[in-house]
Amino acid sequence: MNLLENGLVEKFIFKTENKKRLVIGNIPKDYPVYRIRLDKLFYNDQNDRISTWISEYKLKNNIDKIDYSDRESYNKIIHGFITDSNSDAMKKTQQNIEAIGQIEAGVVLADGRIIDGNRRFTCLRNIQEKNKEVQYFEAVILDYSIEHNEKQIKMLELMLQHGVDEKVGYSPIERLVGIYHDIVETKLLTIAEYAKSINDTEKNIAMEVEKAKLLAEFLEFINADKQFHLARDLELVDPLKELHSMLKKINDEETKDDLKNAVFSQFICKPVGDLTRYTRKIKDIANNPKHLKDYLEEQLPIVEKVCDNLEEVDQLTDKKIGEIGENKEIKEDFSRITEKYVSRVAGDITRNAPLRSVEKACNALDEIDLRILHKLKDEQIEDLTEKISTLEKILQKVKEEISGLQI
Numbered sequence: 001m002n003l004l005e006n007g008l009v010e011k012f013i014f015k016t017e018n019k020k021r022l023v024i025g026n027i028p029k030d031y032p033v034y035r036i037r038l039d040k041l042f043y044n045d046q047n048d049r050i051s052t053w054i055s056e057y058k059l060k061n062n063i064d065k066i067d068y069s070d071r072e073s074y075n076k077i078i079h080g081f082i083t084d085s086n087s088d089a090m091k092k093t094q095q096n097i098e099a100i101g102q103i104e105a106g107v108v109l110a111d112g113r114i115i116d117g118n119r120r121f122t123c124l125r126n127i128q129e130k131n132k133e134v135q136y137f138e139a140v141i142l143d144y145s146i147e148h149n150e151k152q153i154k155m156l157e158l159m160l161q162h163g164v165d166e167k168v169g170y171s172p173i174e175r176l177v178g179i180y181h182d183i184v185e186t187k188l189l190t191i192a193e194y195a196k197s198i199n200d201t202e203k204n205i206a207m208e209v210e211k212a213k214l215l216a217e218f219l220e221f222i223n224a225d226k227q228f229h230l231a232r233d234l235e236l237v238d239p240l241k242e243l244h245s246m247l248k249k250i251n252d253e254e255t256k257d258d259l260k261n262a263v264f265s266q267f268i269c270k271p272v273g274d275l276t277r278y279t280r281k282i283k284d285i286a287n288n289p290k291h292l293k294d295y296l297e298e299q300l301p302i303v304e305k306v307c308d309n310l311e312e313v314d315q316l317t318d319k320k321i322g323e324i325g326e327n328k329e330i331k332e333d334f335s336r337i338t339e340k341y342v343s344r345v346a347g348d349i350t351r352n353a354p355l356r357s358v359e360k361a362c363n364a365l366d367e368i369d370l371r372i373l374h375k376l377k378d379e380q381i382e383d384l385t386e387k388i389s390t391l392e393k394i395l396q397k398v399k400e401e402i403s404g405l406q407i
Helices: 003-010 048-061 071-085 087-100 118-131 150-162 172-185 191-197 202-221 228-234 237-247 253-269 275-286 289-311 318-325 328-366 370-375 378-405
Strands: 013-024 027-037 106-109 114-116 136-142
Touching: 003 013, 003 027, 003 136, 013 136, 013 150, 048 071, 048 150, 048 172, 048 228, 071 087, 071 118, 087 118, 106 150, 114 118, 114 136, 114 150, 118 136, 150 191, 172 191, 172 202, 172 228, 172 237, 191 202, 202 228, 202 237, 202 253, 228 318, 237 253, 237 275, 253 275, 253 289, 253 318, 253 328, 275 289, 275 328, 289 318, 289 328
Parallel strands: 106 136
Antiparallel strands: 013 027, 027 136, 106 114
């Protein structure tokens, strides 16, 4: 079925007076907006916003692709994902549509696939079910197929969903999964193309790619390759950000791998309630090369216990992760060692404070331009002489204290 070929004749679509400007292939153009009966439309299962929900469904049902030959059954499945992904946003959008109607037109392909407007479509489905009245989705209809225009359609989808047309942002984990799929896995888009599509810098997207790869590494570590829904439920975005930050400062690859394994294991076990704050404590240790090696050596036996527990699981699920993570002995060991080294790092900082203060003072004094002294007024010279005298007394006290400590 082609909406443009059949819809007007069979009267399940109606052309409106409205237009919507799209930029496709770098060409801006105003496209007509149509009112389309809901039963002629279907969700886009390649929508990044629900990528973790799609992957979870495929895994549980042992399928590679969700069959959409039965449109209504297919739509019910995706409808649930859209609702669960952000129920609060759904309620607000639906209330708004019920009050004043659909304001922003969506974008659909000629076969009925929705490229932009999945949430609005879901709300209209809810309203239709509630009021028992036929509803229409307003959208531009593009005479494209996703099979032959995949890159172009993906870039358009990103532009629309990250731009002014979509006020509700991606969940951070779905964004990382989308980046991993589009740039790393399928190589559908380059970093430059992705950045252009969402009006961001290549530097920022390159950093997001690194985080997405780190997320994939975590899933490989727990023997759950590409099961991104597990990372969603563990709420790992901010802890991953902290881990990524500390890894950037380490040059030795072996140390990097050991640190990743130690932190990945603690992602599973969550030794304390706030995983992000806890990971920042590890970051403080990682920033101190003097203690990092010893810290990782002490963590190694516990990491091996976690790996052994993971090896015993045939199919990792949220429940299994919870069982592994609730091992009280492992949680306490992780936390105890981390706190021990946090204290050592803090002690070093305290002990080094006098040296840092003297270094700052030396640097400040070294920056004085001696030529300016000849231009000072008498009052300024007196003030400066007094301060220098005070400084000399302070230095004398410090020297006497140090002299008494030397062996």
